[in-house]
Amino acid sequence: AQSVAQPEDQVNVAEGNPLTVKCTYSVSGNPYLFWYVQYPNRGLQFLLKYITGDNLVKGSYGFEAEFNKSQTSFHLKKPSALVSDSALYFCAVRDTSGTYKYIFGTGTRLKVLA
């Protein structure tokens, strides 16, 4: 069965420090991987995706993610965190079996402290 795991419920980081939000996945074929962010009282916003090609993917707001096939990971990173990055972050994998399903993780709350 395909699945996504976000092992941390919450990540705290000081403003200006690098941040990492972890995601591991399990799929039977080649994964399509995504990161979405959710600010309070808002829907999910697309940040970035990996479909194929370069393992390092750059996205919105200075975020990037690295696809690591051997570790089945797709961690979200940013070199210097901002207080405004505080939000709920979701990793998702796209079912590649021909259906339409995204499989989402449980989310990681990022708190950037001033």
Place this chain on the structure above:
Amino acid sequence: ETGVTQTPRHLVMGMTNKKSLKCEQHLGHNAMYWYKQSAKKPLELMFVYSLEERVENNSVPSRFSPECPNSSHLFLHLHTLQPEDSALYLCASSQDSGAETQYFGPGTRLLVL
């Protein structure tokens, strides 16, 4: 931000009520989705519509009834809900059902008493 809109933003209903959630997308997309977001649980895909035809029903109880009258509008009709149905209901759209990126609305926060 205004590409996908949802109304109402908040809804409180009793278990015997009937209500409807509305979603509208202004992106010219052909596929629309309903998700349920509960605390500390992954987003649950409920329904998928492609070109107004339902292509996915993810084992959702019949007290939830979707309707897609055209490619821009999606409804979720609710009746005889249970308190455990309280959640944030998110609508999303994508260019087509095979597209990679989905665009989400702000959600309707539902409380069932």
